[in-house]
Amino acid sequence: MILAVLLLGIIPGCGRSVRDEPGLARIGLATDPDGSRYFEVTGLEGLPGADESSWRESVRIYTLFERDSSPDGLPPLAGSYVFTGGVLRFRPLFPLEPGLEYSARVYGSSGRFRETRFRIPKREVEPTTVVSAVYPSSDVLPENLLKFYIHFSAPMSIGRAYENTRLLNSQGQVVRYPFLELDEELWDPTGRRLTIFIDPGRIKQEVLPNKTVGPVFRAGESYTLVVSDRWKDAAGARLRSSFRKSFRVSGADHESPDPAAWKLSAPSAGSRDPLALTFDAPLDHALLQRLLWVESAAGERVEGAVRVEDSERRWSLRPDKDWSPGTYQLVIRSTLEDLAGNGVDKPFEVDLFEQVRSRVDSRLVRREFTVTPGR
Amino acid sequence: MKLKLLACLALTCSLSISLNPAAAADLTAGMKTASLELKSAGPVAFGPQGILFVADPLGAAVHAIATGDTGKVAKRKPVALDAVDRKIAAALGTAPDKIRISDLAVNPLSGVAYLSVARGSGVAAPAVIVSVRGDKLETLDLSSLKSASFTLPSVPDAKATTGRGRRRQSARSQAITDLGYVNGRVLVAGMSNEEFSSSLRSVAFPFDGSGKPASVEIYHGAHGRFETRSPVRTFVSLNVAGQPYLVAAYQCTPLVTIPLSDIKPGAKLKGKTVAELGNRNRPLDMIVYTKAGKEYMLIANSSRGIMKVSTVELGKHPGITERVAGGGKKGVPYETIEGWKGILQLDRADDSNALVMRETEAGSFNLETLPLP
Numbered sequence: 171m172i173l174a175v176l177l178l179g180i181i182p183g184c185g186r187s188v189r190d191e192p193g194l195a196r197i198g199l200a201t202d203p204d205g206s207r208y209f210e211v212t213g214l215e216g217l218p219g220a221d222e223s224s225w226r227e228s229v230r231i232y233t234l235f236e237r238d239s240s241p242d243g244l245p246p247l248a249g250s251y252v253f254t255g256g257v258l259r260f261r262p263l264f265p266l267e268p269g270l271e272y273s274a275r276v277y278g279s280s281g282r283f284r285e286t287r288f289r290i291p292k293r294e295v296e297p298t299t300v301v302s303a304v305y306p307s308s309d310v311l312p313e314n315l316l317k318f319y320i321h322f323s324a325p326m327s328i329g330r331a332y333e334n335t336r337l338l339n340s341q342g343q344v345v346r347y348p349f350l351e352l353d354e355e356l357w358d359p360t361g362r363r364l365t366i367f368i369d370p371g372r373i374k375q376e377v378l379p380n381k382t383v384g385p386v387f388r389a390g391e392s393y394t395l396v397v398s399d400r401w402k403d404a405a406g407a408r409l410r411s412s413f414r415k416s417f418r419v420s421g422a423d424h425e426s427p428d429p430a431a432w433k434l435s436a437p438s439a440g441s442r443d444p445l446a447l448t449f450d451a452p453l454d455h456a457l458l459q460r461l462l463w464v465e466s467a468a469g470e471r472v473e474g475a476v477r478v479e480d481s482e483r484r485w486s487l488r489p490d491k492d493w494s495p496g497t498y499q500l501v502i503r504s505t506l507e508d509l510a511g512n513g514v515d516k517p518f519e520v521d522l523f524e525q526v527r528s529r530v531d532s533r534l535v536r537r538e539f540t541v542t543p544g545r
Numbered sequence: 546m547k548l549k550l551l552a553c554l555a556l557t558c559s560l561s562i563s564l565n566p567a568a569a570a571d572l573t574a575g576m577k578t579a580s581l582e583l584k585s586a587g588p589v590a591f592g593p594q595g596i597l598f599v600a601d602p603l604g605a606a607v608h609a610i611a612t613g614d615t616g617k618v619a620k621r622k623p624v625a626l627d628a629v630d631r632k633i634a635a636a637l638g639t640a641p642d643k644i645r646i647s648d649l650a651v652n653p654l655s656g657v658a659y660l661s662v663a664r665g666s667g668v669a670a671p672a673v674i675v676s677v678r679g680d681k682l683e684t685l686d687l688s689s690l691k692s693a694s695f696t697l698p699s700v701p702d703a704k705a706t707t708g709r710g711r712r713r714q715s716a717r718s719q720a721i722t723d724l725g726y727v728n729g730r731v732l733v734a735g736m737s738n739e740e741f742s743s744s745l746r747s748v749a750f751p752f753d754g755s756g757k758p759a760s761v762e763i764y765h766g767a768h769g770r771f772e773t774r775s776p777v778r779t780f781v782s783l784n785v786a787g788q789p790y791l792v793a794a795y796q797c798t799p800l801v802t803i804p805l806s807d808i809k810p811g812a813k814l815k816g817k818t819v820a821e822l823g824n825r826n827r828p829l830d831m832i833v834y835t836k837a838g839k840e841y842m843l844i845a846n847s848s849r850g851i852m853k854v855s856t857v858e859l860g861k862h863p864g865i866t867e868r869v870a871g872g873g874k875k876g877v878p879y880e881t882i883e884g885w886k887g888i889l890q891l892d893r894a895d896d897s898n899a900l901v902m903r904e905t906e907a908g909s910f911n912l913e914t915l916p917l918p
Contacts, residue, residue, distance in 0.1 A: 233634070233635040233636075233638050235631070243632075244632055245636045246635075247635070247636060247637075248636045248683075248684040262638050263638070264638050264639065264671065265638075267638055267640065269640075270638070270639070272638070316741055325667045325669070327666035327667055329645045350796055351827060352796075353722075354602060354722060357718070358716040358718055360668065361667045361668035361669070365739065367741070369797070370741070370797040371797035374765070374797050377797050377798065377799065378798060378799075379797070379798060403667075404665075404666045404667025404668070404669065454739070454740075456717075457739055459716070505740045505742065507740055511741045513740070519772070520772045
């Protein structure tokens with residue numbers, strides 16, 4: 171229920187509000203069938219003007235951030251005015267906010283006004299959202315780790331990522347400025363997955379931050395990624411609990427993943443057994459969903475369920491239809507990365523002096539396998 | 546952000562008078578009044594004729610909005626508005642902690658500031674453009690303005706998606722870190738939320754559907770030895786020895802110069818490193834201006850206040866190509882403007898002033914017009 175409080179003659183700092191001016195105008199809050207609320211002003215006879223700009227002057231709604239506060243210095247609420255059948259309707263540009271109070275004022279020619287206040291009841295929100303997963307999921311990560319993916323069970327609020335995500339060292343001390351803090355936080359389109367890059371200036375060799383402050387991680391040490399339960403979801407509720415992921419750090423990885431070295435176990439024709447790949451080191455969880463697929467000899471994509479398991483060391487595809495005998499292509503986009511951002515096409519950092527490996531120029535890397543009838 | 550046309554605007558003006566009448570053509574002629582719906586509003590920048598470019602990362606688009614704010618004002622009122630976050634929240638009917646101001650740009654024709662704002666908490670929060678003329682704040686009614694949009698090419702491979710059949714969708718998104726209008730093209734810098742890639746797209750304006758956008762990858766070559774992909778955080782255009790360049794700040798802090806003529810489809814570019822900004826020093830915005838006949842660049846940083854660099858020095862600098870002993874600095878010389886603290890957003894207000902959004906000790910944001918140093 172909306173609480174409407176008619177305040178007369180008690181508006182501090184705004185001059186005097188009197189009963190007989192501006193006339194008999196009354197403001198109420200009405201609701202459309204779709205649930206949207208609007209202000210309705212009746213008894214407007216005698217008010218000056220008959221167009222939108224004069225209504226804008228005569229009827230103003232103000233947002234009050236605190237209960238019983240004054241809107242002095244704040245602009246009126248944005249919205250549109252329509253006058254029909256002797257009733258002036260003001261529709262706010264956005265729905266009224268639960269927990270806030272609105273001051274609706276009808277001004278007379280002398281600048282005096284009659285005010286009605288409306289409180290929109292606060293909506294209590296229960297904490298239900300949790301961190302559902304963090305990738306990489308391994309508890310041993312390379313010293314030059316490039317990113318974390320934090321998955322949430324529901325859409326999150328945006329703009330508070332870096333104050334709610336901390337990295338602690340083995341003594342429980344906060345590691346200072348480990349992340350690349352972007353104004354545009356890197357959320358997926360649903361707002362449930364956040365990508366946090368480790369500051370590349372502290373990974374890249376020969377870059378000033380790395381030379382002066384050093385890398386974020388040191389091999390042999392242990393760290394904990396902490397996600398605070400003070401972080402609010404998109405509905406305004408805190409996380410149900412904080413989240414911790416502890417891991418040990420191994421040496422830096424400067425090698426590109428090599429698809430030729432992956433262990434591939436081909437399924438039998440006539441079955442729906444998964445095609446399974448085992449990598450020598452974990453690969454990027456998100457990219458494994460997207461940059462790796464299987465095509466038939468005719469070039470058609472084999473549809474099925476992809477699973478990424480064993481700390482992102484194993485990828486499998488269970489087809490929707492039975493495997494037909496024949497040759498297939500495992501197709502890998504060469505930007506597929508490992509945990510340190512080393513792509514199949516080239517390592518995160520190419521040492522131009524040493525040229526450790528020849529570069530893969532093709533943007534798609536293919537590996538053929540054969541499906542034969544089972545015994 | 547940021548007046549990106551700068552020297553290029555001056556060039557356009559002179560051409561329109563003397564050489565090329567077509568340059569004065571109405572750039573809004575092909576736009577339509579079609580109730581533009583912003584899915585999000587990130588970086589913003591002005592082009593000529595009062596056209597505001599708005600990056601919409603969630604909509605994977607760049608929108609050009611004819612603000613209609615094209616009249617020169619006889620006496621400009623400097624933009625000055627305390628607690629702009631509270632005032633925007635009040636106008637949008639919500640609490641100050643439920644709005645996010647992404648960026649600001651000043652219309653060079655009128656001096657009016659435009660801010661991109663999200664009203665709400667999550668990715669679904671509606672996006673709004675707010676204008677501030679002097680101390681008067683208004684929300685832009687996009688349904689009554691002409692606009693045109695360019696959809697950024699999405700995931701690089703149509704097959705590169707998750708899920709199956711119709712349910713197939715991608716969790717990949719492309720953050721837009723900066724955009725600007727330079728010499729008839731809109732430049733859009735972005736980075737992915739998955740692979741550590743960099744992209745700089747150059748799209749011809751007006752958006753007439755012709756011509757493919759040029760997309761280039763930016764690399765960072767450290768001391769001629771290590772080469773890495775390098776997303777761009779912010780950029781500005783300027784002329785160095787008569788040639789148009791981008792000055793870009795990488796996410797990993799080096800400041801580089803890139804000749805605009807190199808931005809061709811499919812190119813892989815390495816910027817010339819002319820300075821390193823140091824640790825924890827996020828470059829936020831850059832502007833170029835002229836004072837007493839000399840051209841300067843201002844760089845707003847997250848931790849070091851404002852840095853002032855002579856663009857002549859940028860042009861002269863041979864590039865940092867060798868390791869500097871003791872981890873010292875060997876980039877272009879710069880001056881730190883001590884008085885400018887807490888600057889979150891920066892744009893050029895006019896020839897002699899900058900507009901900044903500054904965070905106060907109380908935690909609210911003020912818009913202030915400051916004389917260029």
